[in-house]
Amino acid sequence: MKRGLIMEGGAMRGMFTCGVIDVFMENGVKFDGAAGISAGAVFGCNYKSHQPGRAIRYNKRYCADPRYCSLRSLIKTGNLYNVDFCYHEIPDKIDVFDRAAFEADPMEFYVGATDIESGRIVYHKCTDGGERDILWMQASASLPLVSAPVKVDGHILMDGGIVDPVPYAYMESVGYDRNVMILTQPADYVKPKERTVPLIRASLKKYPMVAATMAVRHKIYARQMAEISEREASGRAIVIRPPESLHIGRTEKDPEELERVYQIGRREGKAFFGRVKSFLEY
Numbered sequence: 001m002k003r004g005l006i007m008e009g010g011a012m013r014g015m016f017t018c019g020v021i022d023v024f025m026e027n028g029v030k031f032d033g034a035a036g037i038s039a040g041a042v043f044g045c046n047y048k049s050h051q052p053g054r055a056i057r058y059n060k061r062y063c064a065d066p067r068y069c070s071l072r073s074l075i076k077t078g079n080l081y082n083v084d085f086c087y088h089e090i091p092d093k094i095d096v097f098d099r100a101a102f103e104a105d106p107m108e109f110y111v112g113a114t115d116i117e118s119g120r121i122v123y124h125k126c127t128d129g130g131e132r133d134i135l136w137m138q139a140s141a142s143l144p145l146v147s148a149p150v151k152v153d154g155h156i157l158m159d160g161g162i163v164d165p166v167p168y169a170y171m172e173s174v175g176y177d178r179n180v181m182i183l184t185q186p187a188d189y190v191k192p193k194e195r196t197v198p199l200i201r202a203s204l205k206k207y208p209m210v211a212a213t214m215a216v217r218h219k220i221y222a223r224q225m226a227e228i229s230e231r232e233a234s235g236r237a238i239v240i241r242p243p244e245s246l247h248i249g250r251t252e253k254d255p256e257e258l259e260r261v262y263q264i265g266r267r268e269g270k271a272f273f274g275r276v277k278s279f280l281e282y
Contacts, residue, residue, distance in 0.1 A: 003280045004176030005031040005047065006168050009038025009141070009161045010184035011250035012063075015056060015258050016242055017182045018043050019265020020272075022052040027273060029280070033108035033176055035123075035167040037160040040182070041111040041140040048109045049102040049129065056262045058095040060255040069251050078148035080251065087138050102129035110174075112160035112167050113139040116149055119209025121164040124153070144200045144210060162213050166224050168231070180276055181228060183241045191221040238279050240272050 007017050017040060025047060036044035043055040062068040067089075073082040091097035102109075109126045113136060126133035132152065139150035139157035150157045164170065171179055185191075194200075194214045201211035213220075231237040246261050 001178050001281070002032045002176045003030075004171045004179040005034035005044075006166060006171055006179050006181040007034065007036040007040030007044040008166045008181075008183045008185075009036075009040045009159070011039055011143075012059070012248050012252040012258060013184035013242075013246050013250075013261065014039030014043045015059065015248070015261040016184050016246060016265035016268075018046075018055045019262040019267075020182050020240055020269035021047050022056070023266050023269030023273060024276070025050065025052040029273075029276060031107055031180070031280075033110065033171065033174075035110040035112065035171050036140070037112050037165060037167055038141045038143075039184075041137045041160070045097075045102065045109060045126065045129070045137060048105045048107050048126075049098040050105065051098055051101075054095060054097075056258065058090055060258050061095075062090070063255060063258060064253040069253075074146060079142075080146035081141075083138065087134050091134070097129060099129035103127065110167070110170065111136045111140045112164050112170065113142075113150070113155070113157040114160055114162040114164075114210070114213075115155045116158050116204065116207040116210050117156055119163065119213050121160060121167075121170070122155060122157070123167075123170055144214070145196060145203060149207075156207075158210065162210065162217065163220070165221055166228060168224075168228060168237070177236075178280065179231075179237045180279070181237055181239045183228075183239060184246070186242050186244050187229075189225075189245070191218040193218050238272065238276055240268055242268070 046054050067085045069081050074080045110123050112121050112123050115122050124136040135152040140160040142158045194217050197211050197215045200214055204210045232239045248261050
C-alpha cells in the first residue's frame with residue numbers, strides 16, 4: 001500500500017488546501033508521497049518541509065504588495081506574480097523555505113506542468129527544494145496570459161492545470177493506491193468553457209496545442225470529476241472539497257479573505273481527520 005496526497009490548484013482557492021494540510025501536519029498525518037498542480041504545488045511543498053502555517057502567513061503579509069502580484073510586474077516581466085520576489089526573495093530571505101527538512105523527509109513530492117510544445121503533462125519529482133525544483137513549481141503555476149513560459153530540463157512549461165487539473169491518474173500510475181484528494185471547488189461545480197482561448201491562441205501562436213487544450217479544458221475537468229467521484233464512492237479515495245463555493249478572487253488582495261478561506265480548510269481538515277487516519281491505516 002502506498003498512501004498519497006493529491007492537491008488541485010486554483011490560485012488563492014489554494015488557501016483552502018493550506019488549511020486542510022496544516023491540520024494534517026499538526027496532527028502527524030504522514031503520506032508516502034504527494035502531488036500538486038499549480039497552487040497545490042507551490043503551497044503543498046510545505047508538507048514535505050514540515051512548515052504548517054507558512055503559506056497562509058506569507059500570502060496574508062504580501063497579497064497586496066505590488067512586489068508580489070501586480071499589473072506593473074506583468075508589464076515589466078511578463079509575470080503577474082513577480083518571479084524574483086515570489087520564488088527567490090520570500091523563500092530565500094523573508095519567510096525561509098526549509099530546504100534541509102524538505103530534502104530529509106522521505107515523502108516523494110511530484111509537480112506537474114504542461115509542455116506547451118506537445119500539449120502534454122510532464123511530472124518532476126522534487127528532491128531537495130533547490131533551484132531546479134523551484135523552477136518546476138513556478139512552471140506548474142504559470143498561467144497563460146499572465147505568466148511567461150518556464151524553460152527547464154529541456155521543456156517549455158506552463159500551468160499543469162491546463163492538461164491535468166487533479167493528478168490522481170499520475171499518482172496511481174506510480175503505485176499510489178490509497179489517496180486523499182484535496183479539491184478547491186465544491187461538489188456541484190461545473191467548469192465553464194474557457195473564454196480566453198482566442199487571446200491565448202494569439203499570445204502563444206508558436207504553441208497551438210495550448211489553445212487547443214484550453215478549448216476542451218471544461219471537458220477534461222468534467223471527466224476528472226466523474227472519475228474522482230467513482231473512486232470516492234468505491235472507497236478507493238477520500239475526497240475533501242469546500243462545502244460551497246469559496247467566492248475568492250484568483251489574485252485576492254484582502255488578507256481577511258485569505259484567512260476566511262484558510263479557516264474553511266481547517267474546519268474541513270478537522271472534520272475529515274479521523275476518517276483520513278483510519279483510511280491510511282495509522
